[in-house]
Amino acid sequence: MSVAERVAEIVAEHTDREGPLLPVLHDVQGEFGCISPEAEAAIAKALNLTRAEVHGVVSFYHDFSAEADPRPCVELCRAEACQASGVEALVAAAQTAAGERVRLKTVYCLGLCSAGPAARIGDTVHARLDEDRLTNLIESA
Amino acid sequence: MTVVRISDDALALACGADEVARAFEAAGCEVERVSSWGMHWLEPLVEIDGQGWGLIEPGDVTSVLDSSSEKAIGKIEDHPFIAGQHRLTFARAGKTRPLSLEDYAASGGWAGLKRARSMTPEAVVEDVIASGLRGRGGAGFPAGIKWRTVLQAAGARKYIVCNADEGDSGTFADRMLMEGDPFALIEGMAIAAHAVGAQRGYIYVRSEYPHAIAKLNSALALCADRIAPFAIEVRVGAGAYVCGEETSLLNSLEGKRGEVRAKPPLPAIEGLFGCPTVVNNVLTLAAIPHILTVGGASLYSSLGIERSKGTMPIQIAGNIKHGGLYETAFGITLGELVNEIGGGTFTGRPVKAVQVGGPLGAYIHPDQFDLPFDYEAYAAADGLIGHGGVVVFDDSADMGAMARFAMEFCAAESCGKCTPCRIGSTRGVELIDRIRDGGRRADAVEALPQMHNASKQGRSRDDDVALLEDLCETMRDASLCALGGFTPYPVLSALRHWPEDFE
Numbered sequence: 001m002s003v004a005e006r007v008a009e010i011v012a013e014h015t016d017r018e019g020p021l022l023p024v025l026h027d028v029q030g031e032f033g034c035i036s037p038e039a040e041a042a043i044a045k046a047l048n049l050t051r052a053e054v055h056g057v058v059s060f061y062h063d064f065s066a067e068a069d070p071r072p073c074v075e076l077c078r079a080e081a082c083q084a085s086g087v088e089a090l091v092a093a094a095q096t097a098a099g100e101r102v103r104l105k106t107v108y109c110l111g112l113c114s115a116g117p118a119a120r121i122g123d124t125v126h127a128r129l130d131e132d133r134l135t136n137l138i139e140s141a
Numbered sequence: 142m143t144v145v146r147i148s149d150d151a152l153a154l155a156c157g158a159d160e161v162a163r164a165f166e167a168a169g170c171e172v173e174r175v176s177s178w179g180m181h182w183l184e185p186l187v188e189i190d191g192q193g194w195g196l197i198e199p200g201d202v203t204s205v206l207d208s209s210s211e212k213a214i215g216k217i218e219d220h221p222f223i224a225g226q227h228r229l230t231f232a233r234a235g236k237t238r239p240l241s242l243e244d245y246a247a248s249g250g251w252a253g254l255k256r257a258r259s260m261t262p263e264a265v266v267e268d269v270i271a272s273g274l275r276g277r278g279g280a281g282f283p284a285g286i287k288w289r290t291v292l293q294a295a296g297a298r299k300y301i302v303c304n305a306d307e308g309d310s311g312t313f314a315d316r317m318l319m320e321g322d323p324f325a326l327i328e329g330m331a332i333a334a335h336a337v338g339a340q341r342g343y344i345y346v347r348s349e350y351p352h353a354i355a356k357l358n359s360a361l362a363l364c365a366d367r368i369a370p371f372a373i374e375v376r377v378g379a380g381a382y383v384c385g386e387e388t389s390l391l392n393s394l395e396g397k398r399g400e401v402r403a404k405p406p407l408p409a410i411e412g413l414f415g416c417p418t419v420v421n422n423v424l425t426l427a428a429i430p431h432i433l434t435v436g437g438a439s440l441y442s443s444l445g446i447e448r449s450k451g452t453m454p455i456q457i458a459g460n461i462k463h464g465g466l467y468e469t470a471f472g473i474t475l476g477e478l479v480n481e482i483g484g485g486t487f488t489g490r491p492v493k494a495v496q497v498g499g500p501l502g503a504y505i506h507p508d509q510f511d512l513p514f515d516y517e518a519y520a521a522a523d524g525l526i527g528h529g530g531v532v533v534f535d536d537s538a539d540m541g542a543m544a545r546f547a548m549e550f551c552a553a554e555s556c557g558k559c560t561p562c563r564i565g566s567t568r569g570v571e572l573i574d575r576i577r578d579g580g581r582r583a584d585a586v587e588a589l590p591q592m593h594n595a596s597k598q599g600r601s602r603d604d605d606v607a608l609l610e611d612l613c614e615t616m617r618d619a620s621l622c623a624l625g626g627f628t629p630y631p632v633l634s635a636l637r638h639w640p641e642d643f644e
Contacts, residue, residue: 084538115152125155
């Protein structure tokens, strides 16, 4: 099945929703790991939008990306509460542990602010991180 | 069989609650997964017959079961952190299974909706106005007045939108409520729908909260017939902080870029898809079921001080010994929250600063610890209580760096629609860098003889400080929404109280 055909299927699942673009984009991003120009065009056609409109939305939100990154992703919170709990002192070690193999992404707040520093891998969350725990998480990601 | 109660809140899971639960099951116990009590420094917290054990690891199972464990904290309800609270919105925290309709009904659930539906919409709105409830998202606008505007607005379709885009660092009450007591939020929305005549509701949850999203979807599937003909759908955000601003959230729900809309028109008149829309925070809507019970509104309005009525779920976070959720009537001082309830910093060092109200809130100096928790008192002190987040920093914090971070965060998250926020935040980062660098020399162009009006001396540090204050004033007065408008609060408060950190 081509990208365009699969995207059309995804759009069809959401057509009964009001304002379906974000749910569609989440599904496309989830399935392909990115929203490619080809997918953008297919979404625009299926929802009767211009490609510019779809691209504008894709490029606005941090969760959507134009190119897939197959590496495992560790999201590290570096917002104020985690900074107060000492996350900045862990960043250098985390980057070394991640190297090129793991994508270390900065996020602002995972809602675990009373037990920081915190990180998220997929749908699993981790709190009260110190250097050892964080580097272990990254190395086993 | 021994019944062991362990939370399945995301924070408990992040601290290893699943492993502990499996260990108790392996030991032959019946494990009930309940909501979190909010004593986060003790998670994973284990409860057996009302007695608690904190910071439990799988290896502690035997010693907990034969009561020899030194991690016992006694009766949970009598713990000073819990006993000192006045919980209305979080009345069920720690006590019920989040997705149990049975537990919800047994703890007074649906009573507010039942009573509301026996009343006229006008009477429901009057109850909410009488309670004095103000929007808990940060702006503090009276909820009942907003509802009355939507009730009186003409429109074939009306919407209830729940703002669950809790992006502020240091806040987690929305997350805890959605994960721990999802039916309360749903009931609050159903009451709002009855009060204003709405047919559809949306809960806009940030994508960083996968557990809350799953809980809400399960809860909605369980109680759809209970709230019918009203219907609610969960929508997932996409990582944009600015979508917590209500008009930007509405654009995002419509499938557009999360850009802020100019007000007026107010969302209450022209909101989602141009229809009259109630946009309320999770905590506002979750406070409603209690208010609509018999006597609920008068009890609510009897709590608090001045114009801040009722209770506020305060979130104590950052470098704090006893972090967690503390719901209490308005009026508690910051000093009590940080030193007495929170127990000071977990590093044991002196408190240097406390940021109240998220990334856009002011940094409060310990000299101001007598500030009462009250919308107007904080506004008068050039701060805000926002969503009730309290983030504590010890004396190792570099407040110049925190001020820079506030500008950097604004630059990263600005929706780009208005200039003061989009450009001002980037200029702010540069200015703070220059101030910390000792000012700025004249550049090659300024030094040219034909540049008559340019200073040949460059700018001193003091000149740059004045420029930063000027920039902050422009951002505060001319930004379209609170992101650009409130970023000056952390910057200027840091500059005022800790000028030495800018040298």
